Amino acid sequence: MFDLDDTLVYTNKYFYLIIEQFLDLMETWFHTYDVTAKQFKQKQIEIDLARVSRDGFVSEHFPESFVDTYRYFSTLLGRTVHSSEENLLYKLGLSVYEQPVEPYPGMLETLTHLRDEGHQLYLYTGGEIVIQQRKIEAMKLHDFFDDRIYIRQHKNQEALEAILTDGKFDRTRTWMIGNSLRTDITPALTAGIRTIYIKQENEWKFNIVDYKLGPDATMYTIKSLSEVPNVIAKHTAP
Structure with a gap:
């Protein structure tokens, strides 16, 4: 996700x-x-x-x-x-x-790699539907996410929990990948799913919060989107 x-x-x-x-x-x-x-x-x-x-x-x-x-x-x-x-x-x-919609380096390659490996990809974003759909369409993200796209005005613990519950996600095999400790990582850790935190150099203050890792929590911190497939592969390797 x-x-x-x-x-x-x-x-x-x-x-x-x-x-x-x-x-x-x-x-x-x-x-x-x-x-x-x-x-x-x-x-x-x-x-x-x-x-x-x-x-x-x-x-x-x-x-x-x-x-x-x-x-x-x-x-x-x-x-x-x-x-x-x-x-x-x-x-x-x-x-x-x-403003222009510009992909992060490695976006297309990362999504293609994961899709071709058989992973089911989901998009979970906060904001208004019209604004977020403009970005999704500009980047042709429906090619990767199809109808598995969630846009929420409030991106928090309650919103993520509803998505996971309604979608009957297997939490032991679900990953949340994002740059926000507040809206991506902390709710995912609380929900019991795996997390990959993409740490940005100049982060919005709203996204930075303290967090705690429980004994069974899975959290990786990386610096670029291109690292995601390797993290997932190494974690799930037999």
Whole structure:
């Protein structure tokens, strides 16, 4: 069972690119005030993470975090709020969902290798259906996952448990492969399935949480998608 964002396709790097453009605008508008880009960024992250934690993966959260950060500092510093600037920030935030869909190195080879070895592949991703389907279709992932695709607004323990139970998965032979300790690895460990954590260099703060490994837990940490087939083969070798 594969995660999608920042496991199979790049996502975070486009969010970081748009955030840098947001910070450039904020620094331009607030250049006469005693406030730094670091402060803008910290507040935007705080607002964004709070909403994701509360409501799950909703596309409006990201652009709203730009607008709310702008309003926060405008009120704090006594700067006039301009609707034209708010609209510009909101459109900038939404533009992240229009960025190119780019596969991680080894995506096609990894999925092909596992499929040809006889593994049944599943895709489990968090987000809105329209946005995630655009990525799936752009990468022609139906060729590997067919109808075995799960898209959930809340990607958590309850969502994974429902998938495993309803699908009658054999938990002793099921793997969860992803980059998020919060939404991929920790729920999978709790559910009693095997895990492969693909550790990314510049990870979204939301995805990083503490975790505990039980005596029977299986967790491998790797740095690239291309390592997945070897990990599975070595673990299941007689």
